[in-house]
Amino acid sequence: MDGKRVLVTGGAGFIGSNLANYLAELNDVVVIDDLYLGTPENLDDSVEFHDASVLDDELPGSTDIDVLFHLAALSSRNMHEENPQQGVRVNVEGFVNTVEQVREQCDTVVYASTSSIYGSRTEPSPEDMEITAQTGYEASKLAREKYAEYYSNHYGMTMAGLRFFSVYQGYGGAEEHKGEYANIVAQFADEIVNGQSPGIFGDGSQTRDFTHIDDIVRGLEAAADHRLDGIYNLGTGERYDFNTVVGLLNEELGTDVEPEYIETPFDDYVHDTLADSTKMREATGWEPQIDFEEGIERVCAPYK
Structure with missing residues (x-):
């Protein structure tokens, strides 16, 4: 455009x-x-x-x-x-x-x-x-x-x-001002860097289709x-559980911070999401270009 x-x-x-x-x-x-x-x-x-x-x-x-x-x-x-x-x-x-x-x-x-x-x-x-x-x-x-x-x-x-x-970028982008409403990837990264345990509802098995x-x-x-x-x-059509997110962030940041597991505070909590973006791809040729591992690197880069 x-x-x-x-x-x-x-x-x-x-x-x-x-x-x-x-x-x-x-x-x-x-x-x-x-x-x-x-x-x-x-x-x-x-x-x-x-x-x-x-x-x-x-x-x-x-x-x-x-x-x-x-x-x-x-x-x-x-x-x-x-x-x-x-x-x-x-x-x-x-x-x-x-x-x-x-x-x-x-x-x-x-x-x-x-x-x-x-x-x-x-x-x-x-x-x-x-x-x-x-x-x-x-x-x-x-x-x-x-x-x-x-x-x-x-x-x-x-x-x-x-x-x-589940759109994310990290606090090095334009998410920091959202605070508690920022994507969990951004929140977890900042907490881990500061030695704080990320709070996770349930047992961390919930999944999201994280899209950069x-x-x-x-x-x-x-x-x-x-x-x-x-x-x-x-x-993206791919999903990652929250425990894996914490593990990938620790690996990228060179840290070893364990999450804190919290009881889910509401009954309508969405446990899993996964996109089928076939319609968008066929209509425009759009494809996600940033896989989650690269996205994690981008989120963590400002902290290094």
């Missing part, structure tokens, strides 16, 4: 800032973020930043937009459960409000959904499998997908919903370039 005017909501956050900085090399990039879980320090000087909410009546910088990347959200189960009403407002109303403000000029939208709606699965999860909302967060993202379907059918817009799988931020950014760009419509997974 080049020569476009691009709006990234939630663009000062982890995924959004990586996307905005990447696209700013060849495009005019505008970022809107209310700084609930983002910081403008993540952004390059070439990015136009506005401290604003996706719920605002008039979104600054939203004129003459060619592509909208809508990443703004209360982006986890716990964030949403702390204030379900606000979660719905941000995740659903904020999405509709933003699309409404750009749709007369922009017909290409790429937005964040979630892989959480697949629940706990050790088999690859395809986009067309039967799903049910187990949490308010999942319900809000499913509502977002349905509104996207409406905009596609009613207005002919291309609305690509991407279900990300660079692969996610390329997937977001590919979805816009190919003007995808519908729902697409972004994940």
Whole structure:
């Protein structure tokens, strides 16, 4: 993508800032973020930043937009459960409000959904499998997908919903400001370096499909370039358990820190995730390029 005017909501956050900085090399990039879980320090000087909410009546910088990347959200189960009403407002109303403000000029939208709606699965999860909302967060993202379907059918817009799988980069990137909401790879690495035992729910056998931020950014760009419509997974198709993550981090950092096992605090905890990204691969040629071992090296590099 080049020569476009691009709006990234939630663009000062982890995924959004990586996307905005990447696209700013060849495009005019505008970022809107209310700084609930983002910081403008993540952004390059070439990015136009506005401290604003996706719920605002008039979104600054939203004129003459060619592509909208809508990443703004209360982006986890716990964030949403702390204030379900606000979660719905941000995740659903904020999405509709933003699309409404750009749709007369922009017909290409790429937005964040979630892989959480697949629940706990050790088999690859395809986009067309039967799903049910187990949490308010999942319900809000499913509502977002349905509104996207409406905009596609009613207005002919291309609305690509991407279900990300366990995105990580490390505190040397743009995750540190997320604190307890950062990916466990980033949290565990920082704790191990500081001689602290990573806290793991259960016995550490739970697994995730860890996907490096660079692969996610390329997937977001590919979805816009190919003007995808519908729902697409972004994940590696490989899974690692948390005990293995701790072992790989110790090996890379030259440490020997044991985890601390904690009772799982809620019943709807997702034990396993695994992506089937066949649909995305066939539509765009996208493939994950950073395997987990290389990703671990990148996470640990700033500590050496």
